[in-house]
Amino acid sequence: MTERRPTPGIEEFCAEATELLGTDGVIRDPAAREKASCDWAHMSPILSARLPAGHAEAVLRPTAHEQIPGILALAHRHRIPLTPRGKGTGNYGQAIPLYDGAVLDLTGCGRILDAGDGWIRAEAGARMSDLEGHARTLGQELWMFPSTFGTTVGGFLSGGSGGTGSLVHKTNSDGFVQELTVVPCTADAEPFTVQDAEALPYIHAYGTTGIIATATVRLQRARTWTGLFAAFADWASATAALSALVRLEPAPRLASLDEAGLVGVYRPDPALDPTALSVRAIIEEEAVEQARAIVRSHGGSVLDIRPAPDGPALISSMSFNHPTYHLMTAEDGWFHLEIGGDVLLGDTTEIRKVFPDTLLHLEGMRSGTVGMLMARYQDEQTVYAGTAALEALGVRVHSPHNWYVDRRLDLVRETALTADPLGLLNPGKIPATSQETP
Secondary structure (H helix, E strand, O other), X not given: OOOOOOOOOHHHHHHHHHHHHOHHHEEOOHHHHHHOOOOHHHHOHHHXXXXXXXXXXXXXXXXXXXXXXHHHHHHHHHOOOEEEEOOXXXXXXXXXXXXXXXXXXXXXXXXXXXXXXXXXXXXXXXXXXXXXXXXXXXXXXXXOEOOOOOOEXXXXXXXXXXXXXXXXXXXXXXXXXXXXXXXXXXXXXXXXXXXXXXXXXXXXXXXXXXXXXXXXXXXXXXXXXXXXXXXXXXXXXXHHHHHHXXXXXXXXXXXXXXXXXXXXXXXXXXXXXXXXXXXXXEEEHHHHHHHHHHHHHOOOEEEEEEEOOHHHHHHHHOOOOHHHHXXXXXXXXXXXXXXXXHHHHOOOHHHHOOOOOOEEEEEOXXXXXXXXEEEEOOOHHHHHHHHHHHHHOOOEEEOOOOOOOOOOHHHHHHHHHHHOOOOOEOOOOOOOOOOOOO
Protein backbone atom coordinates (compact mmCIF):
# COMPACT_ATOMS: atom_id res chain seq x y z
CA MET A 1 0.00 0.00 0.00
CA THR A 2 1.30 3.46 -0.91
CA GLU A 3 1.88 5.60 2.16
CA ARG A 4 -0.27 8.71 2.25
CA ARG A 5 1.56 12.00 2.12
CA PRO A 6 0.39 14.64 4.60
CA THR A 7 -1.52 17.56 3.17
CA PRO A 8 0.89 20.51 2.90
CA GLY A 9 0.31 22.91 5.77
CA ILE A 10 -1.70 20.49 7.93
CA GLU A 11 0.66 20.80 10.92
CA GLU A 12 0.58 24.58 10.88
CA PHE A 13 -3.21 24.48 10.45
CA CYS A 14 -3.63 22.17 13.44
CA ALA A 15 -1.35 24.29 15.62
CA GLU A 16 -3.37 27.42 14.92
CA ALA A 17 -6.66 25.55 15.25
CA THR A 18 -5.53 24.44 18.71
CA GLU A 19 -5.15 28.09 19.68
CA LEU A 20 -8.77 28.62 18.63
CA LEU A 21 -10.34 25.47 20.05
CA GLY A 22 -7.97 24.29 22.77
CA THR A 23 -6.20 20.96 22.89
CA ASP A 24 -9.45 19.02 23.22
CA GLY A 25 -10.80 20.60 20.06
CA VAL A 26 -8.14 19.25 17.67
CA ILE A 27 -7.96 15.45 17.68
CA ARG A 28 -5.13 13.56 15.99
CA ASP A 29 -5.82 10.17 17.59
CA PRO A 30 -5.87 7.50 14.83
CA ALA A 31 -9.05 5.82 16.08
CA ALA A 32 -10.95 9.11 16.18
CA ARG A 33 -9.67 10.05 12.74
CA GLU A 34 -10.73 6.67 11.36
CA LYS A 35 -14.21 7.00 12.81
CA ALA A 36 -14.55 10.49 11.36
CA SER A 37 -13.58 9.21 7.91
CA CYS A 38 -16.58 6.86 7.58
CA ASP A 39 -20.33 7.01 7.29
CA TRP A 40 -22.88 4.42 6.11
CA ALA A 41 -21.67 4.36 2.50
CA HIS A 42 -20.77 0.71 3.01
CA MET A 43 -24.50 -0.04 2.61
CA SER A 44 -23.80 0.36 -1.11
CA PRO A 45 -21.72 -2.49 -2.56
CA ILE A 46 -20.69 -0.11 -5.34
CA LEU A 47 -19.36 2.51 -2.93
CA SER A 48 -17.88 -0.16 -0.67
CA ALA A 49 -15.58 -1.17 -3.50
CA ARG A 50 -14.19 2.40 -3.50
CA LEU A 51 -13.59 2.61 0.23
CA PRO A 52 -11.53 3.80 1.99
CA ALA A 53 -11.73 6.88 -0.21
CA GLY A 54 -9.97 9.39 2.01
CA HIS A 55 -8.79 9.80 5.57
CA ALA A 56 -9.05 12.62 8.08
CA GLU A 57 -5.65 13.91 9.17
CA ALA A 58 -7.29 15.81 12.02
CA VAL A 59 -10.74 16.11 13.55
CA LEU A 60 -11.82 19.56 14.71
CA ARG A 61 -14.57 19.78 17.34
CA PRO A 62 -15.81 23.29 18.01
CA THR A 63 -18.14 23.70 20.98
CA ALA A 64 -20.01 26.79 19.78
CA HIS A 65 -21.05 28.05 16.36
CA GLU A 66 -19.13 31.28 16.99
CA GLN A 67 -15.88 29.29 16.57
CA ILE A 68 -16.69 28.12 13.05
CA PRO A 69 -15.66 31.28 11.13
CA GLY A 70 -12.17 31.18 12.63
CA ILE A 71 -11.74 27.58 11.54
CA LEU A 72 -12.84 28.28 7.97
CA ALA A 73 -10.57 31.31 7.70
CA LEU A 74 -7.68 29.09 8.81
CA ALA A 75 -8.57 26.42 6.27
CA HIS A 76 -8.67 29.05 3.55
CA ARG A 77 -5.31 30.52 4.56
CA HIS A 78 -3.54 27.15 4.75
CA ARG A 79 -5.44 25.56 1.81
CA ILE A 80 -6.68 22.63 3.93
CA PRO A 81 -9.60 20.51 2.68
CA LEU A 82 -12.41 20.62 5.25
CA THR A 83 -15.26 18.10 5.37
CA PRO A 84 -18.21 18.92 7.66
CA ARG A 85 -19.84 16.17 9.67
CA GLY A 86 -22.71 15.63 12.07
CA LYS A 87 -23.51 12.17 13.45
CA GLY A 88 -22.30 10.47 10.25
CA THR A 89 -25.61 8.71 9.61
CA GLY A 90 -25.69 9.51 5.88
CA ASN A 91 -25.77 6.58 3.47
CA TYR A 92 -24.04 7.97 0.39
CA GLY A 93 -20.60 9.06 1.56
CA GLN A 94 -21.70 12.65 2.16
CA ALA A 95 -19.38 13.00 5.16
CA ILE A 96 -16.40 11.01 3.87
CA PRO A 97 -13.29 13.17 3.25
CA LEU A 98 -12.24 12.22 -0.27
CA TYR A 99 -9.13 14.43 -0.21
CA ASP A 100 -7.91 13.92 3.37
CA GLY A 101 -7.35 17.20 5.24
CA ALA A 102 -9.52 17.90 8.30
CA VAL A 103 -13.00 16.81 9.31
CA LEU A 104 -15.14 19.44 11.01
CA ASP A 105 -17.19 17.56 13.61
CA LEU A 106 -20.09 19.83 14.55
CA THR A 107 -21.72 17.61 17.16
CA GLY A 108 -20.26 19.79 19.93
CA CYS A 109 -22.27 22.75 18.62
CA GLY A 110 -25.54 21.40 19.96
CA ARG A 111 -27.31 24.29 21.66
CA ILE A 112 -30.95 25.10 21.09
CA LEU A 113 -30.77 28.88 20.83
CA ASP A 114 -34.35 30.10 20.74
CA ALA A 115 -37.88 29.14 19.78
CA GLY A 116 -41.17 30.87 19.15
CA ASP A 117 -44.56 30.37 17.57
CA GLY A 118 -43.92 28.14 14.54
CA TRP A 119 -40.11 28.08 14.66
CA ILE A 120 -37.06 26.84 16.53
CA ARG A 121 -33.43 27.92 16.10
CA ALA A 122 -30.46 25.74 16.98
CA GLU A 123 -26.79 25.19 16.27
CA ALA A 124 -25.98 22.77 13.47
CA GLY A 125 -24.94 20.00 15.86
CA ALA A 126 -28.21 19.94 17.81
CA ARG A 127 -29.98 16.61 17.54
CA MET A 128 -33.37 16.49 15.89
CA SER A 129 -34.66 14.53 18.88
CA ASP A 130 -33.67 17.41 21.16
CA LEU A 131 -35.41 19.93 18.90
CA GLU A 132 -38.59 17.86 18.96
CA GLY A 133 -38.39 17.48 22.74
CA HIS A 134 -37.94 21.21 23.26
CA ALA A 135 -40.75 22.02 20.84
CA ARG A 136 -43.06 19.69 22.78
CA THR A 137 -42.51 21.73 25.96
CA LEU A 138 -43.96 24.66 23.99
CA GLY A 139 -46.98 22.73 22.73
CA GLN A 140 -45.41 22.38 19.28
CA GLU A 141 -43.60 19.77 17.16
CA LEU A 142 -41.25 19.67 14.19
CA TRP A 143 -42.69 19.62 10.69
CA MET A 144 -40.53 16.55 10.04
CA PHE A 145 -37.58 14.58 11.32
CA PRO A 146 -35.39 11.84 9.81
CA SER A 147 -35.90 8.16 10.57
CA THR A 148 -32.52 8.26 12.35
CA PHE A 149 -33.94 10.53 15.04
CA GLY A 150 -30.60 11.36 16.66
CA THR A 151 -29.30 12.95 13.46
CA THR A 152 -28.14 16.57 13.81
CA VAL A 153 -30.18 19.34 12.25
CA GLY A 154 -27.17 20.47 10.21
CA GLY A 155 -26.58 16.94 8.94
CA PHE A 156 -30.26 16.49 8.08
CA LEU A 157 -30.32 19.72 6.11
CA SER A 158 -26.92 19.29 4.45
CA GLY A 159 -27.21 15.62 3.53
CA GLY A 160 -30.71 14.42 4.29
CA SER A 161 -33.99 14.73 2.46
CA GLY A 162 -37.21 13.79 4.25
CA GLY A 163 -38.62 11.64 6.99
CA THR A 164 -41.43 11.38 9.49
CA GLY A 165 -43.76 14.25 8.61
CA SER A 166 -42.90 14.23 4.91
CA LEU A 167 -46.29 12.68 4.15
CA VAL A 168 -47.65 16.24 4.25
CA HIS A 169 -44.56 18.46 4.24
CA LYS A 170 -42.53 16.75 1.48
CA THR A 171 -38.74 17.21 1.83
CA ASN A 172 -36.46 19.41 3.88
CA SER A 173 -36.19 21.79 0.90
CA ASP A 174 -39.97 22.39 0.68
CA GLY A 175 -40.44 25.15 3.23
CA PHE A 176 -39.10 23.39 6.34
CA VAL A 177 -36.16 25.81 6.59
CA GLN A 178 -36.97 29.33 7.67
CA GLU A 179 -33.43 30.67 8.07
CA LEU A 180 -29.79 29.56 7.97
CA THR A 181 -26.59 31.15 9.18
CA VAL A 182 -23.89 30.02 6.77
CA VAL A 183 -20.11 30.41 7.03
CA PRO A 184 -18.18 30.58 3.73
CA CYS A 185 -14.63 29.33 3.26
CA THR A 186 -13.09 32.67 2.36
CA ALA A 187 -10.33 34.86 3.74
CA ASP A 188 -12.60 36.57 6.26
CA ALA A 189 -15.16 33.71 6.58
CA GLU A 190 -17.84 36.26 7.44
CA PRO A 191 -21.13 34.49 8.32
CA PHE A 192 -24.26 35.47 6.42
CA THR A 193 -27.95 34.75 6.77
CA VAL A 194 -30.36 33.37 4.18
CA GLN A 195 -34.09 32.89 4.49
CA ASP A 196 -36.73 30.66 2.92
CA ALA A 197 -36.01 30.07 -0.79
CA GLU A 198 -32.57 31.70 -0.43
CA ALA A 199 -31.57 28.67 1.65
CA LEU A 200 -31.96 26.20 -1.25
CA PRO A 201 -28.28 26.26 -2.38
CA TYR A 202 -27.24 25.07 1.10
CA ILE A 203 -29.78 22.24 1.52
CA HIS A 204 -28.57 18.78 0.48
CA ALA A 205 -25.31 20.33 -0.76
CA TYR A 206 -23.07 18.34 1.65
CA GLY A 207 -21.47 21.54 2.95
CA THR A 208 -19.90 22.38 -0.42
CA THR A 209 -21.57 25.82 -0.51
CA GLY A 210 -20.68 26.85 3.04
CA ILE A 211 -21.00 25.42 6.53
CA ILE A 212 -24.42 25.69 8.16
CA ALA A 213 -23.71 27.16 11.62
CA THR A 214 -27.28 27.65 12.83
CA ALA A 215 -30.67 26.69 11.44
CA THR A 216 -34.18 27.90 12.08
CA VAL A 217 -36.78 25.32 11.08
CA ARG A 218 -40.55 25.30 11.21
CA LEU A 219 -42.81 23.95 13.92
CA GLN A 220 -46.52 23.22 14.03
CA ARG A 221 -49.07 22.61 16.77
CA ALA A 222 -48.26 19.44 18.71
CA ARG A 223 -50.63 16.54 18.21
CA THR A 224 -51.23 13.37 20.21
CA TRP A 225 -49.94 10.58 18.00
CA THR A 226 -50.47 6.85 18.20
CA GLY A 227 -49.21 3.92 16.14
CA LEU A 228 -51.44 1.66 14.04
CA PHE A 229 -50.09 -1.72 12.92
CA ALA A 230 -52.02 -3.80 10.37
CA ALA A 231 -51.46 -6.97 8.35
CA PHE A 232 -52.63 -7.85 4.83
CA ALA A 233 -52.55 -10.97 2.72
CA ASP A 234 -51.88 -9.45 -0.71
CA TRP A 235 -50.23 -6.46 -2.38
CA ALA A 236 -53.38 -4.97 -3.92
CA SER A 237 -55.22 -4.85 -0.59
CA ALA A 238 -52.22 -3.51 1.31
CA THR A 239 -51.48 -0.73 -1.17
CA ALA A 240 -55.16 0.26 -1.37
CA ALA A 241 -55.22 0.59 2.42
CA LEU A 242 -51.95 2.56 2.38
CA SER A 243 -53.41 5.00 -0.16
CA ALA A 244 -56.55 5.45 1.91
CA LEU A 245 -54.57 6.06 5.10
CA VAL A 246 -52.51 8.73 3.34
CA ARG A 247 -55.75 10.60 2.56
CA LEU A 248 -57.04 10.26 6.12
CA GLU A 249 -58.02 13.46 7.96
CA PRO A 250 -56.48 14.58 10.21
CA ALA A 251 -53.41 13.63 8.18
CA PRO A 252 -51.07 10.95 9.50
CA ARG A 253 -47.47 11.79 10.28
CA LEU A 254 -46.23 8.70 8.43
CA ALA A 255 -47.68 5.69 6.59
CA SER A 256 -45.54 2.85 5.28
CA LEU A 257 -45.71 -0.68 3.91
CA ASP A 258 -43.32 -3.65 4.00
CA GLU A 259 -43.76 -7.01 2.41
CA ALA A 260 -43.24 -10.16 4.47
CA GLY A 261 -39.62 -10.67 3.40
CA LEU A 262 -38.73 -7.43 5.18
CA VAL A 263 -41.00 -7.87 8.18
CA GLY A 264 -39.21 -11.13 8.91
CA VAL A 265 -35.87 -9.39 9.54
CA TYR A 266 -37.24 -7.05 12.22
CA ARG A 267 -37.09 -7.84 15.91
CA PRO A 268 -40.11 -10.05 16.73
CA ASP A 269 -43.09 -8.03 17.92
CA PRO A 270 -46.80 -8.88 18.29
CA ALA A 271 -47.57 -5.89 16.05
CA LEU A 272 -45.61 -7.43 13.16
CA ASP A 273 -46.67 -10.64 11.38
CA PRO A 274 -43.64 -12.02 9.47
CA THR A 275 -45.95 -14.01 7.18
CA ALA A 276 -47.98 -11.00 6.01
CA LEU A 277 -47.59 -7.57 4.46
CA SER A 278 -47.26 -4.91 7.16
CA VAL A 279 -49.00 -1.53 6.87
CA ARG A 280 -48.19 0.96 9.62
CA ALA A 281 -49.26 4.52 10.28
CA ILE A 282 -48.61 7.23 12.84
CA ILE A 283 -52.06 8.75 13.31
CA GLU A 284 -53.77 11.15 15.66
CA GLU A 285 -55.69 9.50 18.46
CA GLU A 286 -58.98 10.95 17.22
CA ALA A 287 -58.48 9.16 13.87
CA VAL A 288 -58.08 5.65 15.29
CA GLU A 289 -61.59 4.45 14.48
CA GLN A 290 -61.41 5.86 10.95
CA ALA A 291 -58.11 4.06 10.44
CA ARG A 292 -59.52 0.79 11.78
CA ALA A 293 -62.40 1.08 9.32
CA ILE A 294 -59.98 1.63 6.44
CA VAL A 295 -58.01 -1.48 7.33
CA ARG A 296 -61.16 -3.61 7.66
CA SER A 297 -62.65 -2.31 4.41
CA HIS A 298 -59.57 -3.49 2.51
CA GLY A 299 -59.49 -6.93 4.11
CA GLY A 300 -56.72 -6.34 6.62
CA SER A 301 -56.38 -6.99 10.32
CA VAL A 302 -55.35 -4.43 12.94
CA LEU A 303 -52.67 -6.12 15.04
CA ASP A 304 -52.09 -3.29 17.48
CA ILE A 305 -52.86 0.31 18.35
CA ARG A 306 -49.82 1.37 20.33
CA PRO A 307 -49.74 4.84 21.89
CA ALA A 308 -46.82 7.25 22.06
CA PRO A 309 -44.00 7.17 22.59
CA ASP A 310 -43.45 3.48 21.79
CA GLY A 311 -45.83 3.00 18.86
CA PRO A 312 -44.89 6.05 16.77
CA ALA A 313 -41.20 5.60 17.62
CA LEU A 314 -41.21 2.00 16.38
CA ILE A 315 -43.01 2.90 13.16
CA SER A 316 -40.64 5.78 12.50
CA SER A 317 -37.63 3.51 13.10
CA MET A 318 -38.85 1.16 10.35
CA SER A 319 -39.36 3.90 7.76
CA PHE A 320 -37.42 5.09 4.72
CA ASN A 321 -33.97 3.47 4.56
CA HIS A 322 -34.14 1.58 7.85
CA PRO A 323 -35.67 -1.55 6.29
CA THR A 324 -32.59 -1.66 4.05
CA TYR A 325 -30.36 -1.49 7.11
CA HIS A 326 -32.23 -4.32 8.85
CA LEU A 327 -32.14 -6.53 5.75
CA MET A 328 -28.43 -5.98 5.15
CA THR A 329 -27.69 -6.57 8.82
CA ALA A 330 -29.53 -9.90 8.67
CA GLU A 331 -27.92 -11.15 5.45
CA ASP A 332 -25.14 -10.16 3.05
CA GLY A 333 -25.52 -9.76 -0.69
CA TRP A 334 -28.20 -7.07 -1.06
CA PHE A 335 -28.28 -3.61 -2.61
CA HIS A 336 -30.97 -0.94 -2.73
CA LEU A 337 -32.39 1.88 -4.82
CA GLU A 338 -34.57 4.80 -3.81
CA ILE A 339 -37.73 4.60 -5.89
CA GLY A 340 -40.93 6.55 -6.45
CA GLY A 341 -44.12 6.73 -8.44
CA ASP A 342 -47.71 5.65 -7.93
CA VAL A 343 -47.06 2.82 -10.41
CA LEU A 344 -45.73 1.03 -7.30
CA LEU A 345 -49.27 0.85 -5.93
CA GLY A 346 -50.44 -1.30 -8.82
CA ASP A 347 -49.33 -4.62 -10.28
CA THR A 348 -45.59 -4.85 -9.60
CA THR A 349 -44.99 -8.11 -11.50
CA GLU A 350 -42.83 -6.52 -14.21
CA ILE A 351 -41.00 -4.35 -11.68
CA ARG A 352 -40.01 -7.41 -9.68
CA LYS A 353 -38.61 -9.11 -12.78
CA VAL A 354 -35.89 -6.48 -13.18
CA PHE A 355 -33.72 -7.69 -10.27
CA PRO A 356 -33.50 -11.09 -8.54
CA ASP A 357 -35.43 -11.49 -5.26
CA THR A 358 -36.82 -7.96 -5.27
CA LEU A 359 -38.31 -6.71 -1.99
CA LEU A 360 -40.27 -3.46 -1.76
CA HIS A 361 -40.77 -0.94 1.02
CA LEU A 362 -43.21 1.92 0.37
CA GLU A 363 -43.83 5.27 2.03
CA GLY A 364 -47.20 6.90 1.40
CA MET A 365 -47.01 10.61 0.52
CA ARG A 366 -49.63 13.08 -0.60
CA SER A 367 -47.14 14.19 -3.22
CA GLY A 368 -46.75 10.62 -4.53
CA THR A 369 -45.52 7.24 -3.37
CA VAL A 370 -41.81 6.72 -2.60
CA GLY A 371 -39.86 3.85 -1.17
CA MET A 372 -36.93 1.47 -1.35
CA LEU A 373 -36.28 -1.44 -3.68
CA MET A 374 -33.93 -4.10 -2.33
CA ALA A 375 -32.57 -6.97 -4.42
CA ARG A 376 -29.67 -9.37 -4.76
CA TYR A 377 -26.49 -7.67 -5.89
CA GLN A 378 -24.74 -9.00 -8.99
CA ASP A 379 -22.48 -6.23 -10.28
CA GLU A 380 -22.38 -2.49 -10.85
CA GLN A 381 -23.38 -2.61 -14.51
CA THR A 382 -26.42 -4.75 -13.72
CA VAL A 383 -27.57 -2.11 -11.23
CA TYR A 384 -27.37 0.66 -13.85
CA ALA A 385 -29.04 -1.44 -16.54
CA GLY A 386 -31.81 -2.36 -14.12
CA THR A 387 -32.26 1.27 -13.16
CA ALA A 388 -32.92 2.12 -16.80
CA ALA A 389 -35.39 -0.77 -17.03
CA LEU A 390 -37.28 0.44 -13.95
CA GLU A 391 -37.48 3.96 -15.34
CA ALA A 392 -38.90 2.55 -18.57
CA LEU A 393 -41.67 0.99 -16.46
CA GLY A 394 -42.52 4.38 -14.93
CA VAL A 395 -40.57 3.98 -11.68
CA ARG A 396 -38.57 7.03 -10.59
CA VAL A 397 -35.12 6.03 -9.35
CA HIS A 398 -32.56 7.89 -7.25
CA SER A 399 -29.24 6.12 -6.92
CA PRO A 400 -27.64 5.79 -3.49
CA HIS A 401 -24.47 4.55 -5.18
CA ASN A 402 -22.59 7.82 -5.66
CA TRP A 403 -21.37 10.52 -3.29
CA TYR A 404 -21.86 13.46 -5.64
CA VAL A 405 -24.25 16.33 -5.01
CA ASP A 406 -27.10 15.62 -7.42
CA ARG A 407 -29.84 18.10 -6.54
CA ARG A 408 -30.01 21.70 -7.76
CA LEU A 409 -26.55 21.10 -9.16
CA ASP A 410 -26.32 24.28 -11.27
CA LEU A 411 -27.33 26.37 -8.26
CA VAL A 412 -24.82 24.57 -6.02
CA ARG A 413 -22.00 25.11 -8.52
CA GLU A 414 -22.83 28.80 -8.87
CA THR A 415 -23.03 29.34 -5.10
CA ALA A 416 -19.79 27.44 -4.40
CA LEU A 417 -17.86 29.82 -6.67
CA THR A 418 -18.20 32.58 -4.09
CA ALA A 419 -18.76 30.58 -0.89
CA ASP A 420 -15.73 28.34 -1.49
CA PRO A 421 -13.54 29.86 -4.22
CA LEU A 422 -10.61 27.51 -3.52
CA GLY A 423 -12.76 24.35 -3.55
CA LEU A 424 -11.79 23.31 -0.01
CA LEU A 425 -15.24 22.40 1.38
CA ASN A 426 -15.91 18.68 1.08
CA PRO A 427 -13.91 18.53 -2.16
CA GLY A 428 -14.81 15.90 -4.73
CA LYS A 429 -18.54 16.00 -3.97
CA ILE A 430 -19.55 18.40 -6.77
CA PRO A 431 -19.17 16.56 -10.10
CA ALA A 432 -17.40 18.29 -12.95
CA THR A 433 -19.75 19.70 -15.59
CA SER A 434 -18.65 16.96 -18.01
CA GLN A 435 -19.11 14.22 -15.41
CA GLU A 436 -22.43 12.43 -15.17
CA THR A 437 -23.56 10.78 -11.95
CA PRO A 438 -24.96 7.27 -12.36
